[in-house]
Amino acid sequence: MTLIPDDQSMSSIDRASPPEPNRAGQAGFSSSTKPCTSVFVETFPMVLSAVIAFIVLLAINLRMTFSQENQPMSVPSRLYKVVIGSLLVLGTMGAHAAINLGFLSDTPISLMRQADIASIQSAVNQALDTKQDGETLDWTNDATRNRPRVHATITPSHTVKEEARTCRVAAIDLSARGQTMHLTPRFCRSGSDNWEFQRRH
Structure with missing residues (x-):
């Protein structure tokens, strides 16, 4: 048997309003999730x-x-x-x-150019060659408008001689723009050869 709705039933269905969305769910989502x-x-x-x-x-x-x-x-x-x-x-x-x-x-080391590094390496060699333990050699780069002034003191110490081999520690204090940096590399050489940096393991 087929049910045929009358006009009154059809009109009531057409006039039925759609279900409202879950506002509580929407509110909960918006409050718990950040954009x-x-x-x-x-x-x-x-x-x-x-x-x-x-x-x-x-x-x-x-x-x-x-x-x-x-x-x-x-x-x-x-x-x-x-x-x-x-x-x-x-x-x-x-x-x-x-x-x-x-x-x-x-930091001072970050402000140094390649020319500054080459210059201070020469100063370190000079200090190791000519200064006694505790004596200090001063070094300053050639500051320009685009190159900040960097000053350093190089003080050899802890000299150890074993036969023809000599080892020394160079205490290097760098300063620039109110910041300082302290380095203590160790160098060795045999006889009158060039000083060689000693890697620390």
């Missing part, structure tokens, strides 16, 4: 600071690595070690620590 723009704005400064910190560390490590004399290590190997070392340093820091690494961009 993508808000999340991006909150995390962008932290990510940017971490990237800047990595670039600064990489630049400093590259400058210090390639400034060392008599290193048999190949350039790709140096780059690999520098990159891995920078990543490890950043990995040991929290996100908040990485944000505060902007000061590294003003």
